[in-house]
Amino acid sequence: MAGHSKWANIQHRKGRQDEKRGKIWTRVIREITVAARAGGGDPTMNPRLRLAIEKAKAANMPADRIKYNVDKASGNLEGQALEEIRYEGYGIGGAAIIIDTMTDNKVRTVAEVRHAFSKHGGNLGTEGSVSFQFKHCGQIVFAPGTSEDQVMEVALEAGAEDVITDDEGAIEVLSAAPDLEKVREALEAAGLKPEVAEVTMRPENTIDLAGEDAERMQKLLDVLEDLDDVQEIFHNANL
Incomplete structure (x- = not known):
């Protein structure tokens, strides 16, 4: 399917996030804290925590700091009572x-x-x-120049709901939110590295x-x- 250009918007958003790296760390720590308290500190059993840890790694947070925050949250040590x-x-x-x-x-x-x-x-x-006006879903985005045929074949086989190519050639893979990690892992196993992989609210x-x-x-x-x-x-x- 063809779609409107999202690539420029995604690059723009990533650039602005890079300018605010310290704030990104604060947000990721909060997400790790809430995810670990809600679903436990084992990322293999807690999909939300796995995504939070992936975000932390993408933001270049050191592994020891990630582990400290997971341990702190899952151990119910002193900390803020955060509400979403x-x-x-x-x-x-x-x-x-x-x-x-x-x-x-x-x-x-x-x-x-x-x-x-x-x-x-x-x-x-x-x-x-x-x-x-939004759809809660998993969203995986590949840069222009990625093989659309390969992405489509692997993604749909892994359970993705749709594959959309925008006006600039960027490829967007959509899945049900719980299926995001399964689809991402299948794509990465096929040598396809996404620019973005997240659960999002996507505008209709x-x-x-x-x-x-x-x-x-x-x-x-x-x-x-x-x-x-x-x-x-x-x-x-x-x-």
Whole structure:
């Protein structure tokens, strides 16, 4: 299947994440903590923890620091009681935004999220106000130049739901969220190394924003991204 260009958006997002490497570590540690507390400290038995550890490795976190945080969380040592909360809202031009947070103070978090929306041209919505526009799924992305035939053959055999090639030649493999790791492992075993492999909220449709609207939307996303309690942001804007 052909699809709209996602490659530029993915590269743009990765570049901005690289600029904020320290914050990425903080978020990954939170994810490891919640995953280990919820499902135990054995990554072979805890898919969410395995994904969190993969993110930590991708962010160049040292192995001993990863192990320390897994041990700390699974051993129920002293630490913050973190709660996962999702917020939904609208950005510039009606673009849909989902913000996943981990917080030890939800009063503070909702106040900061609401302030960011109101100050930068968006609106914080109610639960379910935009999430219906997204699909919770596994997403694996390969750079342009990867063999589409090989990716399709291996991915579909491993249980992927769809393979989409965008306008720039990047290949996107979609799976049910629980099947992500199985599909990724099959692709990597075939010598196919993805640029992105994650469980995500993928927009069903996108909104194109350009010029001043794109700049305002990026500013809103940056402000939300910089909030301490924010873990992930998903949106349907093509900037």
